[in-house]
Amino acid sequence: MDPKELLLDRRAERIDRVVAERLGTLTLVLEGVHDPHNLAAVLRTAEGLGLQEVHVVEAPIGFRPSAAITRGADKWLDVVRHRSAIACVEALRARGFQLFASLLADAALPLEGLPFERKLALIFGNEHEGVSPQLAGACDGSFRIPMYGFTQSFNISVAAAIAIHTGVEAVRRSSRGGNLPVRERTALRRRFYAIAVKQGRRLPRE
Numbered sequence: 001m002d003p004k005e006l007l008l009d010r011r012a013e014r015i016d017r018v019v020a021e022r023l024g025t026l027t028l029v030l031e032g033v034h035d036p037h038n039l040a041a042v043l044r045t046a047e048g049l050g051l052q053e054v055h056v057v058e059a060p061i062g063f064r065p066s067a068a069i070t071r072g073a074d075k076w077l078d079v080v081r082h083r084s085a086i087a088c089v090e091a092l093r094a095r096g097f098q099l100f101a102s103l104l105a106d107a108a109l110p111l112e113g114l115p116f117e118r119k120l121a122l123i124f125g126n127e128h129e130g131v132s133p134q135l136a137g138a139c140d141g142s143f144r145i146p147m148y149g150f151t152q153s154f155n156i157s158v159a160a161a162i163a164i165h166t167g168v169e170a171v172r173r174s175s176r177g178g179n180l181p182v183r184e185r186t187a188l189r190r191r192f193y194a195i196a197v198k199q200g201r202r203l204p205r206e
Contacts, residue, residue, distance in 0.1 A: 015192045018076075019185050021178040025119045026167050027053045027097065031085060031135055032126040033156060034059040040069030041157035042124075047073040049168045050178065052188070055080045057088050057135070059126065075195055085135035097121045101131040102159060103142040104152070111143050111163055116170035122163050124156055 028046055033039050033056075043065055046054050054077055056063050063081055065074060082088035092099060100114055101123040114120060123139060125131035136142065145154065145162050154162070171179070180188065 011196055012193065015189060015196060019178070019180070019189045019192060021050050022052045022180050022185070022188065023050050023168065023171055023175075023178055024052060024180040024184060025175075026051060026116065026164075026171050027055060027092070027121045028160065028164065029055040029057065029088060029092075029099070029121050029123040030160075031057040031088075031123065031131055032059045032129075033124070034061055035127055036064050036066040037069050038127065038155070038157045039063070039065035040067070040074075042160045043077060043079070044070050044073040045157070045161045046164055047077050049164050051077070051164065051168070052180065053078045053080060055082060055088055055092065055121070057082050057085050076192065085132060086138065089135070089138045092121050095119070099123055099139040101125075101136045101139045101142045102144070102163065103131060103136060104144060105142055108142040108144040111145050111166050112170075114143055114167070114170075116167050117174055120167065122160075122167060124160055124163075127156055 028042070028051060030039065030042060033042070043054060056079060058081055063079075080091070082091065089099060097119045098115065099121045100109070102125070114122075122143075123131055123135065125135070131139075143163075145159055147154075153159075178185075
């Protein structure tokens with residue numbers, strides 16, 4: 001049986017709207033982020049702003065986002081886990097993505113200057129050391145978030161939220177909505193219907 005037949009019309013319609021807005025040309029990479037609350041906050045923001053994929057280069061303690069913070073947002077995402085930075089780079093490059101690392105460097109481009117019209121991966125490092133030299137060296141460039149106060153850096157969850165929002169708005173101006181290929185949208189819609197049926201009452205209300 002088609003899982004859509006088990007859903008109320010308004011829930012199926014909401015899933016259809018969400019899938020139609022999903023972006024496939026913008027993704028996020030988190031390298032070695034270990035704080036469960038930061039991980040969860042980034043995932044929740046990514047899902048809420050319309051990304052479908054988030055790539056994770058796992059920290060030594062593994063990948064453990066706080067369920068209390070994600071509030072189920074991770075169930076609607078494709079979280080792709082990599083054991084090394086190079087494996088992540090190779091996987092993204094094979095799919096045509098350019099990679100830009102978040103770095104506090106004079107040569108870093110302002111966030112708004114990134115080529116969001118292309119397939120782009122925004123890379124963030126862990127809370128203490130940032131993006132590793134190995135991963136930074138494998139990127140096409142770096143970016144910085146303009147700041148105008150005395151504070152020199154943002155918490156990673158805040159920095160990622162600003163970067164995702166800026167990227168999403170830039171992509172939407174050119175694509176006028178989501179840009180997943182038709183086949184991917186169809187498969188994703190079916191998957192979301194199935195998740196919604198399993199979750200029952202836990203599906204977010206209108």
